[in-house]
Amino acid sequence: MAGVAAVVVAGGRGLRAGGHLPKQYRTVGNVPVLRQSLSIFAAHPEVRWVQPVIHRDDGSLYTQAAEGMSVLMRPGPSRRRRSSRVRSRRRPPAPQYPVSR
Numbered sequence: 001m002a003g004v005a006a007v008v009v010a011g012g013r014g015l016r017a018g019g020h021l022p023k024q025y026r027t028v029g030n031v032p033v034l035r036q037s038l039s040i041f042a043a044h045p046e047v048r049w050v051q052p053v054i055h056r057d058d059g060s061l062y063t064q065a066a067e068g069m070s071v072l073m074r075p076g077p078s079r080r081r082r083s084s085r086v087r088s089r090r091r092p093p094a095p096q097y098p099v100s101r
Contacts, residue, residue: 003046003047003048003049004044004046004047004048004049005047005048005049005050005051006041006044006047006049006050006051007051007052007053008034008037008038008041008050008051008052008053009053010024010034010037010052010053010054010055010062011053011054011055011058012024012055013055014026021061022055022058022061024037024065025058025061025062025064025065032064032065034052034062034065034066035065035066035069038050038052038066038069038071039069042069042071050071051071052066052071
């Protein structure tokens with residue numbers, strides 16, 4: 001049986017947002033943002049697998065955020081440049097939209 005896999009890329013540091021935690025682990029309504037994202041995909045009837053990709057240093061933060069959820073976890077590449085290059089190879093070309101000047 002075929003199914004859809006959702007890949008949730010959550011390996012950023014969120015430094016521009018300020019604060020002491022990466023933004024995916026901050027809470028909104030006492031729930032970590034990453035958990036909310038994972039829950040949406042996990043509850044979707046057509047999604048069979050949810051694969052979060054996290055920063056190598058965020059194992060304990062991820063464990064707390066996803067406690068009790070049955071989703072896979074995979075640390076991302078150690079360098080942002082590499083992860084961006086991998087993503088850009090797999091991504092289709094961006095559609096061209098007119099730009100107002």
